[in-house]
Amino acid sequence: MLMPTLTQKLANPTRFMELSGRVLPWLTCTACILLAVGLYMSARAPLDYQQGHAAKIMFVHVPSAWLSMFGYALVAISSFGLLVFRHPLADVSAKAAAPIGAVFTFTCLLTGSLWGKPMWGAFWVWDPRLTSVLILFFLYLGLIALRSSIEEETLAAKLAAILALVGIVMLPIIKFSVEWNSLHQPASVMRLGAPTIHPSLLWPLLVMAGAMTLMFLALHLKAMRNEVLRRRVKALRSYEVEADATLAGQPAE
Amino acid sequence: MDLGPHAAFIWAAYATTALVLAGLAAWLVLDGRRQQRLVDELEARGVRRRSSRTPPSRPQ
Numbered sequence: 228m229l230m231p232t233l234t235q236k237l238a239n240p241t242r243f244m245e246l247s248g249r250v251l252p253w254l255t256c257t258a259c260i261l262l263a264v265g266l267y268m269s270a271r272a273p274l275d276y277q278q279g280h281a282a283k284i285m286f287v288h289v290p291s292a293w294l295s296m297f298g299y300a301l302v303a304i305s306s307f308g309l310l311v312f313r314h315p316l317a318d319v320s321a322k323a324a325a326p327i328g329a330v331f332t333f334t335c336l337l338t339g340s341l342w343g344k345p346m347w348g349a350f351w352v353w354d355p356r357l358t359s360v361l362i363l364f365f366l367y368l369g370l371i372a373l374r375s376s377i378e379e380e381t382l383a384a385k386l387a388a389i390l391a392l393v394g395i396v397m398l399p400i401i402k403f404s405v406e407w408n409s410l411h412q413p414a415s416v417m418r419l420g421a422p423t424i425h426p427s428l429l430w431p432l433l434v435m436a437g438a439m440t441l442m443f444l445a446l447h448l449k450a451m452r453n454e455v456l457r458r459r460v461k462a463l464r465s466y467e468v469e470a471d472a473t474l475a476g477q478p479a480e
Numbered sequence: 481m482d483l484g485p486h487a488a489f490i491w492a493a494y495a496t497t498a499l500v501l502a503g504l505a506a507w508l509v510l511d512g513r514r515q516q517r518l519v520d521e522l523e524a525r526g527v528r529r530r531s532s533r534t535p536p537s538r539p540q
Contacts, residue, residue, distance in 0.1 A: 270481065280484040284493045291497065330504045337500075338493040345486040442501065449508045456515035462529060463522040470527070 238315050240455045247448050254448065258441035265438045268431035275428065284342040286431055290439040291335035295363060296398055298328025303395045306388035318384040321391060322374060323450035327443060329367035336360060347410060355404035356411035363401060366394045
């Protein structure tokens with residue numbers, strides 16, 4: 228008999244709840260410790276030779292931007308898992324990741340705007356990078372709205388998954404938008420060749436990115452657990468209605 | 481900590497990020513408690529999932 232893979236093991240929601248219940252406290256603690264270290268390193272980071280102290284906004288803005296795209300990739304991969312492999316937890320993962328991704332996209336736009344004002348002289352410009360991230364934010368809101376507007380869970384999950392897969396086209400657009408006559412600076416860390424950022428600023432950025440990624444994963448795991456519980460409540464309520472109808476001698480609706 | 485002439489923007493960026501993420505975490509914790517309480521209430525009323533029900537014994 229073949230050994231079950233990790234995804235097969237996690238297909239059972241009860242097993243997922245047991246495992247995630249053990250992992251979540253450790254993940255949260257590690258994220259908090261790393262965040263404290265990252266904030267300390269950010270505070271101690273030297274001045275940027277052009278932007279001065281304002282470059283410190285980078286330590287929250289850039290991880291938020293990375294995670295806004297990571298969150299969408301997670302929604303899309305989970306949606307693929309639902310449509311192709313029909314994995315029981317794929318839809319739970321996609322549904323849980325959407326609001327978290329939306330929040331990180333919102334913080335990316337907000338901190339970018341607060342960085343833009345002192346550097347560019349404006350909170351907002353209709354620049355390719357800024358506009359494409361704003362579209363990503365609306366895409367997240369669209370996914371959340373689509374789900375909540377359809378009562379039947381299975382249909383809502385399939386439609387949201389199709390929209391999520393169509394919307395993945397935004398990720399390369401966001402990535403390459405800085406090369407289209409953009410005011411936004413080009414990639415300085417995730418690029419071909421060595422990062423163009425000095426190590427004294429790169430390390431705090433990487434630690435903050437690591438901390439915020441762990442925070443994202445912890446929030447996602449918690450949201451998935453909540454969703455599993457929500458579905459359990461729904462199932463128990465329907466069993467209760469079924470049992471009451473049987474006792475009353477009527478077929479359950 | 482002296483953050484120069486753009487201190488207000490820097491503090492605002494960090495404060496709003498902290499506030500938004502803390503709000504999200506609090507919402508998830510409260511939602512989790514609510515869902516767990518609902519499961520507990522239903523189970524206390526004797527409602528069980530099909531998987532956790534005792535199968536009927538076979539007649540001898």
